[in-house]
Amino acid sequence: MSFLDKLFGKKNSADSAKERLQLVLIHDRTDLTPAELESLRDDLIATVSRHVEIDVTAMQFGMEHDGRTQRLVADIPIKSAARRRASSSRKPKAR
Amino acid sequence: MTAQVITVTSGKGGVGKTTAVANLAVALASNGSRVVCIDGDIGLRNLDVILGLENRIVYDIVDVIEGRCRLKQAMIKDKRLPNLHLIPAAQTRDKNAVSASDMTRLTKDLRAECDFILIDSPAGIERGFKNAIAPADRVLVVTNPEVSAVRDADRVIGILEAEDKGPGALIINRLNPSLVRRQEMLSADDVLDLLAIELIGIVPEDEGVLIGSNRGAPVALDPKSKAGEAFRNIARRLKGEEVPFLDLESGSSLWERIQKLAGRR
Numbered sequence: 119m120s121f122l123d124k125l126f127g128k129k130n131s132a133d134s135a136k137e138r139l140q141l142v143l144i145h146d147r148t149d150l151t152p153a154e155l156e157s158l159r160d161d162l163i164a165t166v167s168r169h170v171e172i173d174v175t176a177m178q179f180g181m182e183h184d185g186r187t188q189r190l191v192a193d194i195p196i197k198s199a200a201r202r203r204a205s206s207s208r209k210p211k212a213r
Numbered sequence: 214m215t216a217q218v219i220t221v222t223s224g225k226g227g228v229g230k231t232t233a234v235a236n237l238a239v240a241l242a243s244n245g246s247r248v249v250c251i252d253g254d255i256g257l258r259n260l261d262v263i264l265g266l267e268n269r270i271v272y273d274i275v276d277v278i279e280g281r282c283r284l285k286q287a288m289i290k291d292k293r294l295p296n297l298h299l300i301p302a303a304q305t306r307d308k309n310a311v312s313a314s315d316m317t318r319l320t321k322d323l324r325a326e327c328d329f330i331l332i333d334s335p336a337g338i339e340r341g342f343k344n345a346i347a348p349a350d351r352v353l354v355v356t357n358p359e360v361s362a363v364r365d366a367d368r369v370i371g372i373l374e375a376e377d378k379g380p381g382a383l384i385i386n387r388l389n390p391s392l393v394r395r396q397e398m399l400s401a402d403d404v405l406d407l408l409a410i411e412l413i414g415i416v417p418e419d420e421g422v423l424i425g426s427n428r429g430a431p432v433a434l435d436p437k438s439k440a441g442e443a444f445r446n447i448a449r450r451l452k453g454e455e456v457p458f459l460d461l462e463s464g465s466s467l468w469e470r471i472q473k474l475a476g477r478r
Contacts, residue, residue, distance in 0.1 A: 130395075130396035130397060131396070131397045131398075132393070132396045132397055132398055132399050132400065132403065133396065135359075135360050135399050135403075136399060136403050136406075136407065138360065139360055139363055139364065139399075139407050140407065142360075142364055143364065143367050143407060146364065146367060146368060146371075147367070147371060183409075185409040186370070186374070186380065186409045186410070
C-alpha cells in the first residue's frame with residue numbers, strides 16, 4: 119500500500135477482506151439475504167408503529183455477532199408523548 | 214491407553230490439509246507417539262506421495278472395508294519412523310465405497326494399537342467429509358488468511374457444531390508475515406476474530422513445504438524450517454503441552470523495524 123493510496127483514503131486490502139467477510143459470514147450463518155433482512159426491518163417498523171410513534175430516521179437496525187452467535191439488534195427511538203401531543207393537536211381517533 | 218482420533222478438514226480444497234496431516238503425523242511420531250494416518254480422500258489419494266510412501270502400497274482402505282485384506286496388511290510402515298503408519302485411500306473407487314460406520318469401525322479396531330489416528334478429510338462438505346468426521350474425537354480446521362478459505366472454514370465449523378463435533382480447533386496455514394505487515398493479508402487475529410474458535414497453530418508460508426512434498430519428506434522433519442517448527446508446535450499442543458505461538462508478524466528486517474519505529478506501519 120503506497121503513501122499516495124493512504125493519502126487518498128484508499129483502504130488496505132486486509133481491511134476490505136475483513137469487512138466483506140464479516141457481512142458474508144452473517145448471511146451464511148443466519149441464512150438471511152440482505153433483501154430478507156430489509157423486509158424484516160420494514161415489518162418491524164410497521165408492527166412497532168402500530169403501538170408507539172417511532173423516529174425511523176434515527177433507528178439502528180442490523181446484525182451483530184458475539185463469538186459464533188448472531189444477534190439481531192434494533193435500536194428504535196420512540197418520539198416523546200409531549201412532542202407527539204404538540205405536533206398533532208387533534209385527538210387520535212379511537213379504534 | 215486408547216488413541217485419539219483427529220480429523221483434519223477445511224471446506225475449501227488446496228489450503229494444506231494433506232500437508233498438515235503429513236507434518237503432524239511425522240512430528241507426533243518423532244516425539245515417540247504411535248501414529249496411524251488414514252487418507253480419507255477416496256479416488257484422489259495424495260497423502261501417500263506427500264509422505265513418500267507411494268511405492269509401497271499393496272492394499273488400501275477399501276480393501277480393508279470390503280474384506281480383501283486384514284487391517285494390518287493395509288498399514289504401510291514409514292521406514293524413517295517405525296511408529297508411523299499410513300492406510301492409503303483407494304485410487305480407483307469413489308466416496309460411496311466407504312460409509313461413516315465403516316470409518317467408525319476401522320478406527321475402533323485401531324484405537325488400542327496407537328496413540329493418534331489422523332484422518333485426512335477430502336475437500337467439500339459432502340459424503341467424504343461426513344465419513345472423515347464421523348469417528349473424530351477432535352477436528353482440526355485448516356484455513357488460509359484469504360476470503361474464500363475463511364468463508365468455507367466458517368461453513369465447516371457450522372456443520373461441526375450442528376453435528377455435535379465441537380467447533381474444532383483452527384490451523385491458519387500459509388500466513389505471509391510481510392503481506393500481513395503491509396496490511397494486504399488478513400492477520401491471524403483477523404481470522405480468529407471472524408471464525409471465533411480456538412486456535413491451535415499458525416503456519417507461515419514457506420517454500421520448504423513444497424520442496425518437502427517434492428521429495429516425500431514433510432518439512433516437520435527439517436529442524437531449520439519455520440513451517441516445520443510451527444507444525445512441531447501443533448503436535449506438542451495436541452499432546453496437551455502449552456507452547457507459545459511463533460512470533461511471525463513483527464518486522465524481521467532492519468528496514469521494517471526502522472519503519473515501524475518511525476510509525477509508518
